[in-house]
Amino acid sequence: MVTPPVDVSGPVIDLHSHTNASDGTLTPAELVALAKTKNLSSLAITDHDTFEGYEIAVPLAQASGLDLVRGIELNSRLLIEGSAQPRFVHILVYFPSRHPSEGFQSWLAEQRTDRRSRNAKLAKALQDRGVNITLQEVEARGRTLAGRPHFARILVEKGYVTNFEDAFHKYLGEDAPSYVERESNTTEEVIDLALQGGGIPVVAHPIRIGLARAVEHDVLTRFKQAGLVGLEVYHSDHPPALQQYYRVLADELELLPTGGSDFHGAVKPDTELGTGRAHNLRVPAEFLEGLRRFVQ
Numbered sequence: 001m002v003t004p005p006v007d008v009s010g011p012v013i014d015l016h017s018h019t020n021a022s023d024g025t026l027t028p029a030e031l032v033a034l035a036k037t038k039n040l041s042s043l044a045i046t047d048h049d050t051f052e053g054y055e056i057a058v059p060l061a062q063a064s065g066l067d068l069v070r071g072i073e074l075n076s077r078l079l080i081e082g083s084a085q086p087r088f089v090h091i092l093v094y095f096p097s098r099h100p101s102e103g104f105q106s107w108l109a110e111q112r113t114d115r116r117s118r119n120a121k122l123a124k125a126l127q128d129r130g131v132n133i134t135l136q137e138v139e140a141r142g143r144t145l146a147g148r149p150h151f152a153r154i155l156v157e158k159g160y161v162t163n164f165e166d167a168f169h170k171y172l173g174e175d176a177p178s179y180v181e182r183e184s185n186t187t188e189e190v191i192d193l194a195l196q197g198g199g200i201p202v203v204a205h206p207i208r209i210g211l212a213r214a215v216e217h218d219v220l221t222r223f224k225q226a227g228l229v230g231l232e233v234y235h236s237d238h239p240p241a242l243q244q245y246y247r248v249l250a251d252e253l254e255l256l257p258t259g260g261s262d263f264h265g266a267v268k269p270d271t272e273l274g275t276g277r278a279h280n281l282r283v284p285a286e287f288l289e290g291l292r293r294f295v296q
Helices: 026-039 052-064 102-128 137-144 147-159 163-172 187-196 213-226 240-252 285-293
Strands: 012-014 040-043 067-078 088-096 201-205 228-235 256-260
Touching: 012 285, 026 052, 040 052, 040 137, 040 285, 052 067, 052 240, 067 187, 067 285, 088 187, 102 137, 102 147, 137 147, 137 213, 187 201, 187 213, 201 256, 228 240, 240 256, 256 285
Parallel strands: 012 040, 040 067, 201 228, 228 256
Antiparallel strands: 067 088, 088 201
């Protein structure tokens, strides 16, 4: 199948961003203001495990004329036959025209409990490496949605690291020795929960799953059979050649293409809202139009 060209002359959108309601550093008001300075026509707030940032931003976006989309980012566990350890897949779920169900909201509350358990384990892992940090300190910053950026801020303040990047490299990132992954539902389960909750499930930044292309094709086919609707083809971690590869793959698997910067603010200072890393992405408005046309 030949991939049609995208319209790069029209409005620019960003379907992947975070506020300080989860692991970003900007408040919802600051994020909306930044989107306006970047001349974005539409923005999706996709905080981890919560809609709080989106809900705070709604009246602010309406007042400024920004088209705001409800989204969320969820963790999931990928089981691959023959592999002793699971991979982890992030699923973006969009609600462009409907509210999430009460059942989905209840499940999210359970996920936030799991997040606190992970944070307790992460604090213990850091303590075991001589870092003076407590869960209480972290939760004083992030409340029920405390996450790694709140750990990072404390590490900077206490002089263990010089900045956020250093904190993630040495202690908090997925390759750091003290990294702790959360317990998660399988990817197929999360896809089903999203669909039952009224949302549109999309695999986020597929390059981070770390699969060989043949295995990746098989896995995404499996997810499609489980009800997956979309694939994030444009992302700050995807250089242009990889963006084109995932666009073709999305077409082949009949998945809706989406895209976004995965903006977090100071946590990822090299990633700009709307334009990604070193201006490596431009997400066309037609991607959001595709989500809005989708009917389950």
